[in-house]
Amino acid sequence: AIAPSLFDSVKPGVELGYDDASLAEGVGLMKQIGKERALGEIQAAVDAVKSAGKVAIVGYCWGGYLAYAAANSVSGLACAVGYYGGGIADDYGEKRKVPTLLHFGENDALIPLEAMTQFRAYRPDVSVFSYPGAAHWFNCDQRDDYQEDAAQTALDRTLSWISQYVEG
Numbered sequence: 001a002i003a004p005s006l007f008d009s010v011k012p013g014v015e016l017g018y019d020d021a022s023l024a025e026g027v028g029l030m031k032q033i034g035k036e037r038a039l040g041e042i043q044a045a046v047d048a049v050k051s052a053g054k055v056a057i058v059g060y061c062w063g064g065y066l067a068y069a070a071a072n073s074v075s076g077l078a079c080a081v082g083y084y085g086g087g088i089a090d091d092y093g094e095k096r097k098v099p100t101l102l103h104f105g106e107n108d109a110l111i112p113l114e115a116m117t118q119f120r121a122y123r124p125d126v127s128v129f130s131y132p133g134a135a136h137w138f139n140c141d142q143r144d145d146y147q148e149d150a151a152q153t154a155l156d157r158t159l160s161w162i163s164q165y166v167e168g
Contacts, residue, residue, distance in 0.1 A: 004045040006038050018142050030062050038066050039073055046076045054078035054166040058158060060139060061085065064102070071100045079165035081158050084108060084136050089115035092122040101127045101161045103154040105134030105147070129157060 007014045007029045014029065016022040046055050056079045059067035064085025071080035072094055079099045082088065088102065089111060106113050113130065120128050131138060131150035138147040139154060 002045045002049050004041045006033055006041055009033060009037065009041070018140070026062075035066070035069060039070060042066060042070050043074045043076075046074055050076045054168075056081065056162045056166045058162075059083065059085065061137070064088070065091075068100060068102065071096045071098045079161060081161055083139055083154065084111060086110055089119045092119050095125050096123075099127075099161070099165050100125075101157065102129070103139070103157070104128070104130045105136060105138045105145075105150065106130045106132050107134060108136045110136050127161075129154065 007026075010029050010032045014025075016026050042057065046057075049055060055077055057067045057070050057074070057077055058081040059065070060083040062085070064082035065087045066085075067080045067082040068085050068088050068091070070077060077098050079101070080096075081101045081103075083103045084105060085102070104111055104113075104116050116128060116130055119126075131147065131153065134147045134150040135145040137143045137145040139151045140146055141148075141151070
């Protein structure tokens with residue numbers, strides 16, 4: 001496993017919490033870095049480990065969107081998994097180049113269920129799961145929005161996906 005430190009290019013060693021101030025700082029860092037720079041860092045991480053075998057990418061929130069975007073722009077990936085990636089619903093134009101799995105909460109205030117329903121209609125090539133009662137950060141056990149059942153089901157599906165396309 002490898003996890004590129006995307007924020008290090010702007011603020012080395014940054015560690016953010018889960019409060020509103022940390023969220024605002026993270027959004028600011030994300031805007032400074034931008035999608036293309038982040039995808040370049042992800043490409044470098046994939047290149048660093050691809051000699052070990054097939055590579056999967058998994059991301060959460062902005063990382064979920066980047067995992068989705070990487071499926072079409074980063075070479076060397078076997079599959080992609082994104083959790084509650086904002087922006088995905090608006091980025092439905094291209095068929096995925098690698099198998100892509102997405103997880104969303106049905107009560108996500110940032111990504112409405114209607115947007116995911118429309119996305120599913122446009123992108124039947126993407127496996128999209130939604131979780132009843134789950135909010136945006138349903139997989140983070142450090143947040144009030146954590147939902148254990150949804151997190152476990154999503155993890156099971158993620159591990160099965162990776163097993164199928166990486167270990168396969």
